[in-house]
Amino acid sequence: xxxxxxxxxxxxxxxxxxxxxxxxxxxxxxxxxxxxxxxxxxxxxxxxxxxxxxxxxxxxxxxxxxxxxxxxxxxxxxxxxxxxxxxxxxxxxxxxxxxxxxxxxxxxxxxxxxxxxxxxxxx
Numbered sequence: 001x002x003x004x005x006x007x008x009x010x011x012x013x014x015x016x017x018x019x020x021x022x023x024x025x026x027x028x029x030x031x032x033x034x035x036x037x038x039x040x041x042x043x044x045x046x047x048x049x050x051x052x053x054x055x056x057x058x059x060x061x062x063x064x065x066x067x068x069x070x071x072x073x074x075x076x077x078x079x080x081x082x083x084x085x086x087x088x089x090x091x092x093x094x095x096x097x098x099x100x101x102x103x104x105x106x107x108x109x110x111x112x113x114x115x116x117x118x119x120x121x122x123x
Contacts, residue, residue: 072084
């Protein structure tokens with residue numbers, strides 16, 4: 001009888017790993033999970049079940065068959081999440097900064113309207 005051998009490559013924890021889950025013996029090729037520090041940003045004074053609303057960001061990595069897939073989790077106050085690659089996270093940050101810059105340049109009494117056409121129909 002020949003016994004099969006499953007080799008699981010365990011990669012070293014990345015420098016940002018704050019919490020580690022070891023390989024799952026029931027999942028072939030699983031090399032474990034790494035969780036970075038959870039960062040959060042409080043948003044408006046929306047209270048749900050006595051807890052203020054926050055947006056959470058956390059760097060996560062899953063090691064599978066000797067390869068590491070790293071994503072940035074973005075979780076909204078309702079628990080919905082998106083996994084972003086580094087380039088996607090930078091694009092989201094850029095959009096947020098641009099939006100904040102536009103807001104700071106807009107007088108507080110003005111209304112920003114993207115569908116408005118100035119007189120003459122040209123934008």
